[in-house]
Amino acid sequence: MLVRSALLNVMMGAARKAARSLVRDYGELEHLQVSMKGPADFVSSADIRAEKTLRAELKKARPGYGFLLEEGGEIAGDDKSHRWIVDPIDGTTNFLHGIPNFCISIGLERDGELYAGVVYQPLGDEMFHAEKGMGSFLNERRLRVSARRKMEESVFTTGIPFHGRPGHEVFLKELAAVMGHVAGVRRFGSAALDLAYVAAGRCEGYWEAGIKPWDIAAGVVLVREAGGYVTDFDGGSRMLETGELVAANDQMHQPLLKMLKSARG
Ligand code: 2AM
Ligand code: CA
Ligand code: CA
Ligand code: CA
Structure with a gap:
């Protein structure tokens, strides 16, 4: 049995919770409110809802950490050495077109260095996760980059x-x-x-x-x-x-x- 750090459990738990609303919204795309932040830069009520859940879950578990959120921007925390870097839907254009290639991305910066990351693709139930020095995983399986050299x-x-x-x-x-x-x-x-x-x-x-x-x-x-x-x-x-x-x-x-x-x- 794989033993995971408390930190990754927090990140994966937040991703799974936010994914529930994403999957619901993906099933009812015609009901979403969509607006443009700039040319070809879409944001929907699904992005906002998922980000709200992620922010609440991460804050509950680590109250002092700061945030950099795609939709909500920078939010300073009391703990200056940790910052969550969050994209509630990476691949919004796909999402809004009914193309299933989209995910939730949660990164953690520690003392200015990228320290941990979770990328969750809810429709394929693929949870990618990594923490510095501990390896990279897809669900329970350890990952290794491709060995192709040509x-x-x-x-x-x-x-x-x-x-x-x-x-x-x-x-x-x-x-x-x-x-x-x-x-x-x-x-x-x-x-x-x-x-x-x-x-x-x-x-x-x-x-x-x-x-x-x-x-x-x-x-x-x-x-x-x-x-x-x-x-x-x-x-x-x-x-x-x-x-x-x-x-x-x-x-x-x-x-x-x-x-x-x-x-x-
Ligand atoms: P987003 O879905 O979170 O906005 C891929 O090229 C990256 O660019 C994605 O991570 C995507 O993130 C972002 N992006 C923003 N607007 C885009 C667009 N109109 N088409 C494709 N990617 C876009
Ligand atoms: Ca975007
Ligand atoms: Ca996004
Ligand atoms: Ca993105």
Whole structure:
């Protein structure tokens, strides 16, 4: 029997509770209220409801911790060394279209470092979880990044810039550079799940620019604890600041980074 830390139990419990309303809302999409925060940036009553549950559950268990919430923004806590970084639905566009690839993402920062992460895909009941130094798991199973070492056998995921987001030209150059050398490039629409898939060895790597801390905070821990590498486009660790991220198994990270860099010129 796997013994999990109290911390991960708190995070997974909060995710499961919030997932109950998400699954209900997903079954009745026509009743949701949807508004736009910006061009192609949707938020629905389901996002708001799930975030409220997550915030309440996490606060109940760890009253002093601060928050960075996609919908609610920054909320300072008394405990300055801990901060939850929460996305109530990663993949809202999928969710609102009835495409089942969406998840809840809860990351925990400790003393400015990403320390733990939970990514929960409620429709597949896939609970990805990791804590620094303790490994990465999908439900009860320990995860390890893929062992593929050949570019031509590799599958990479990415994010396509959507309306209102800059970087179209750069992205097309990156895609052109990568797609000629690999078995496939996928765009699934949830950054958190893309990272979870790298951790699980389903894909060899993932890259995206223009992403937010709540899209990636949990997934970064999942990949690292599964033996993979995550950096910004310069090979450093300023992903939260730059909004740029390259994640891959140990074999593919350097080659992928190199391809992207030379594509950007
Ligand atoms: P969100 O669903 O929480 O907003 C994938 O490219 C990432 O971009 C997702 O993590 C998604 O997070 C975010 N995103 C925001 N608006 C998007 C859009 N219109 N299309 C695709 N992804 C979007
Ligand atoms: Ca959003
Ligand atoms: Ca979201
Ligand atoms: Ca998101």
